[in-house]
Structure formats: structure tokens, C-alpha cells
Amino acid sequence: MTDKKKSMKLGFKQISKWLHLWLGLTSGIVVVIVSLTGAMYVFHQEIEDALHPWRFVEAQNRAFVPPSQLIDTAKTYVAGEKPTGLTYGNREGAAAVGFMSAMNGKTSFSVVFMNPYTGAFIKKEEPLGKGKFDFFHFVMNGHRALWLPYKIGRPIVGLATLLFLVLLITGMVMWWPKKWNKKSLKRALLIKRNANSKRLTFDLHNVLGFYSLIFACVFAVTGLIWSFEWFGDSVYFLTSGGESRVEHVHPHSDASKAHLQKNDSMPAIDRAWYQMLATEANPQWVYMTPVLHKEDDSFEITVGQIDGKFYKQNEYFYDRYSLEPLRVKGDRYAEAGFADRLSMMNYDIHTGAVLGLPGKILAFLLSLIIASSPISGFLLWKNKRGKR
Structure with missing residues (x-):
């Protein structure tokens, strides 16, 4: 390798190191919050179902009652409100009619659960409203907007996620071994268990960061698709072979x-x-x-x-x-192209649900690892400053 190439390579690594440090310090706390809240939210459906047995009914060999019957029943339990959503589950799931309203900037939400085979009332829930607290709604507010007003918190989360994506790239540059021999690979791929605390911190940051890199990129990209319209358009353009994303529109009645x-x-x-x-x-x-x-x-x-x-x-x-x-366009999954299908899968990819329970477990564990990276990175920086 010529001196010029060596100098360029060294300069690239130095720039990557500088970016990794300062972008990490800038976005670290946001990454920790978003990752931890993401981990807490992964199994929200399973936890909610376990805590709310009325969401299930005994399967019957008969058809569900029509929507109008469920709506009429639900209205008798939520006076003066118009239903905003109706859900039928699988053969063992209760039907639900939701009522959402907003007054003075405050959102209230009620849901009436019914037996889909008979239309009989089961339970009324009010997870949102005056004096109400819903844990998973609180977690999601932190994940999306850091518990700030949405117009303020959402862009902050989006920007921090964008910086995190750059951090993953610079982290890979810094992880890359100078020499691909047994000793350097062992240091790059394995955690030294009997090492001192400083070396252990380095290994946790470096080694776990490498193993979680691809998955962290997936979490970041799928999150950014929601954060920035231009990012979603760009991903669609790349995955569709150069097509523009068509805005989802509802057809109108005559x-x-x-x-x-x-x-x-x-x-x-x-x-x-x-x-x-x-x-x-x-x-x-x-x-x-x-x-x-x-x-x-x-x-x-x-x-x-x-x-x-x-x-x-x-x-x-x-x-x-x-x-x-x-x-x-795109209203039938079987007729959708690759880019449209990928867009439909965005939520399930982001949460790991696309791979079922194993995917969710993986997403949970990886979210914890990602949350630990800014912490271990900060400790490494603090230890270096202490030496000076």
C-alpha cells in the first residue's frame, strides 16, 4: 500500500472516529430511551391479552353477527359518542367497537368488547381520558416523541435515529480489524470474560455492537420511514426500481x-x-x-x-x-409489487412480528443491546478523559 493510500485510510478512520464520538454523545440519550421503550412495547399485545381475559370468547361453529348489531349495542354503553373503529378478531377473539374523541387538546378513548357470535356485551374499557393512565400508551409516547408534544418530540426522535444510522456506519469502520488474523478476529468477535472493567466495557460496546449491527440498521430504517416522508419515498424508490411512491388515497362514493x-x-x-x-x-x-x-x-x-x-x-x-x-393501487397484498409489500411489512419488521414469537424475542433482546451501546460508549469516553 502506498503512503498516499495509507494516509487516506488513516484519515477516513479518524473522521469516522470523530463522528462516532460526537454524534454518539449528541444522540445517545434519545437512542437509550427509544430502544428501552421499544423493548418494553414488543410484547404489549401478549401482556394485554393475558391481563384482559374478556378479549377472548369460546369459538363457535356459526357466523359472526353483522357490524350494525355490534354498533347498536356499543352505543348503549357510550352515550353521545360516535364509534370510530370496529374490529373483529379471529374465531376466539372478542369483537370491539372503539370511541375516540378530543376536547381541549385531550384525547379520550373507550372500547366496548362484545361476543361476535351473539352480539352480547362483555366489557367496557376506558384506557384514555381524564384521570386515566395506560402504561403501554405512555411507553409508546416515549418511543415516538420522548413524552414531549408530538410536533416537537417526533422530529427529535427522527433526527436522533438518522444520526444513529450514521453511527452504525462509523462504528463498522472503527470495528474493522487492521489485520485479518486469528488474534485480531478473536478480539473483534469475542468478549474477554476475565478482563478488567475497562476492557469489558470496550468489548460490550465493540463486539455486541457488531453482532447487532444489521438488526439495528433494520430498526433504524423502518423507524425513519415513519419519521420522514422523504426517507420513506427514497426507500420506495430504491426498492421499486425507480418508481415514485403513490400517496394512499381513499376512493370516494358517488x-x-x-x-x-x-x-x-x-x-x-x-x-x-x-x-x-x-x-x-x-x-x-x-x-x-x-x-x-x-x-x-x-x-x-x-x-x-x-x-x-x-x-x-x-x-x-x-x-x-x-x-x-x-x-x-396496492389494496390487495397478492397484487402488490415488492416495494408495496415491503411497505406493508414495515411495522411487523420493526417489531420483529414478521418472524412470529422468535422474531419478537430477538427484537426485545436486540433493543436492550442497542440501549446499552450509548451507555458503554459514554463510559469509554469518560475513562479516556480521566486518563488525560
């Missing part, structure tokens, strides 16, 4: 057909429900908008194909008057 439903005894939402069931043989979960506010709003029904996962889903839209099916 208000000129309003007369078509006036004398129909079956509620339009039930007709939309049965039309969807004629297409979907075995939905694992269903979410729908129960109340339409504008004349040209359409019924939207999202159908999940896999229990406990969000990515493999189909969306159905129906004209509120004629019940004619309405189509939009």
Missing part, C-alpha cells in the same frame, strides 16, 4: 346514487360486510370504519390474513350508496 339505498332494509355497512365475506374465506382479523361523515365517504374494510400480524392484508372499499366495490 353521491348521485344516494337514492339507491333509501328503501333497503339491511344497513349499508352490513351489506358491505357480507360482500367482503363473499371474497374473503377465512379472515383472521377485520377492521372497519363504522361511521361515514361526508356524502362521498366510502366504507373501508381492512382484512388481515395472518393472526397477530399486519402486513398480509387486503383493503376493500365500497360505495356507500350502491355498494359497488372501489379499487385503489
Whole structure:
């Protein structure tokens, strides 16, 4: 290697080292908070289900009751509010109608659980509202916005995540062994258990950082897709082979057909429900908008194909008057291209749910490792300063 190449290589490593230090000190506390809250949230569904047995019913060999029956029952338990969401679970899951409202900047949320086979009331929950505290909602607020107002905290989290992505790259540059021999590889890949505290801190930062690198990149990229529109557009552009991401739009109903439903005894939402069931043989979960506010709003029904996962889903839209099916780009998983499928999988990849329970366990452990990296990095920096 020539002296010029050696000098360039040394300069690149020095720049990487400087960036790694100062970007780490700048974003470290945010990375710790986001990682720890992410770890706490991974199993929120399993914990919630264990603590709330009323979310389950005994499976029966019969059809679910239609949406209108569930909505009418739920309204009797939440006076004066309009339902904002209706969910059917799998054959052993309770149906739920949610009511969300905002007043003076405060959000309240109530949900009524019912037996989907009979429509019978099971339980009413009020996780959000005056005097209410929901632990996992609190955790998610920290994960998304550091418990700050959303408009302030969200950009801070996004920027810190972007810096974290740069840290991963500079960290890889610093980890790279000068010589690829047995001794250097052992130092780079193994933690020396009988070492002193300073060496152990270095190994925890260096070795665990290497093993978690790819997964940390995945967490960062999937998080940044939500944080910055330009980042999501860029990922879509790269994964689609140069196509632009199309904004998700809801098709509109034709208000000129309003007369078509006036004398129909079956509620339009039930007709939309049965039309969807004629297409979907075995939905694992269903979410729908129960109340339409504008004349040209359409019924939207999202159908999940896999229990406990969000990515493999189909969306159905129906004209509120004629019940004619309405189509939009990317509304069927089977017809979606690679980039659209990847976009649908973003949440499940971010949480590890895409790989089921093993993926969630992996995401939990990796989140703890990532949370420890800024701490071990800070200790290394502090130890070096103490020597001076």
C-alpha cells in the first residue's frame, strides 16, 4: 500500500472516529430511551391479552353477527359518542367497537368488547381520558416523541435515529480489524470474560455492537420511514426500481346514487360486510370504519390474513350508496409489487412480528443491546478523559 493510500485510510478512520464520538454523545440519550421503550412495547399485545381475559370468547361453529348489531349495542354503553373503529378478531377473539374523541387538546378513548357470535356485551374499557393512565400508551409516547408534544418530540426522535444510522456506519469502520488474523478476529468477535472493567466495557460496546449491527440498521430504517416522508419515498424508490411512491388515497362514493339505498332494509355497512365475506374465506382479523361523515365517504374494510400480524392484508372499499366495490393501487397484498409489500411489512419488521414469537424475542433482546451501546460508549469516553 502506498503512503498516499495509507494516509487516506488513516484519515477516513479518524473522521469516522470523530463522528462516532460526537454524534454518539449528541444522540445517545434519545437512542437509550427509544430502544428501552421499544423493548418494553414488543410484547404489549401478549401482556394485554393475558391481563384482559374478556378479549377472548369460546369459538363457535356459526357466523359472526353483522357490524350494525355490534354498533347498536356499543352505543348503549357510550352515550353521545360516535364509534370510530370496529374490529373483529379471529374465531376466539372478542369483537370491539372503539370511541375516540378530543376536547381541549385531550384525547379520550373507550372500547366496548362484545361476543361476535351473539352480539352480547362483555366489557367496557376506558384506557384514555381524564384521570386515566395506560402504561403501554405512555411507553409508546416515549418511543415516538420522548413524552414531549408530538410536533416537537417526533422530529427529535427522527433526527436522533438518522444520526444513529450514521453511527452504525462509523462504528463498522472503527470495528474493522487492521489485520485479518486469528488474534485480531478473536478480539473483534469475542468478549474477554476475565478482563478488567475497562476492557469489558470496550468489548460490550465493540463486539455486541457488531453482532447487532444489521438488526439495528433494520430498526433504524423502518423507524425513519415513519419519521420522514422523504426517507420513506427514497426507500420506495430504491426498492421499486425507480418508481415514485403513490400517496394512499381513499376512493370516494358517488353521491348521485344516494337514492339507491333509501328503501333497503339491511344497513349499508352490513351489506358491505357480507360482500367482503363473499371474497374473503377465512379472515383472521377485520377492521372497519363504522361511521361515514361526508356524502362521498366510502366504507373501508381492512382484512388481515395472518393472526397477530399486519402486513398480509387486503383493503376493500365500497360505495356507500350502491355498494359497488372501489379499487385503489396496492389494496390487495397478492397484487402488490415488492416495494408495496415491503411497505406493508414495515411495522411487523420493526417489531420483529414478521418472524412470529422468535422474531419478537430477538427484537426485545436486540433493543436492550442497542440501549446499552450509548451507555458503554459514554463510559469509554469518560475513562479516556480521566486518563488525560
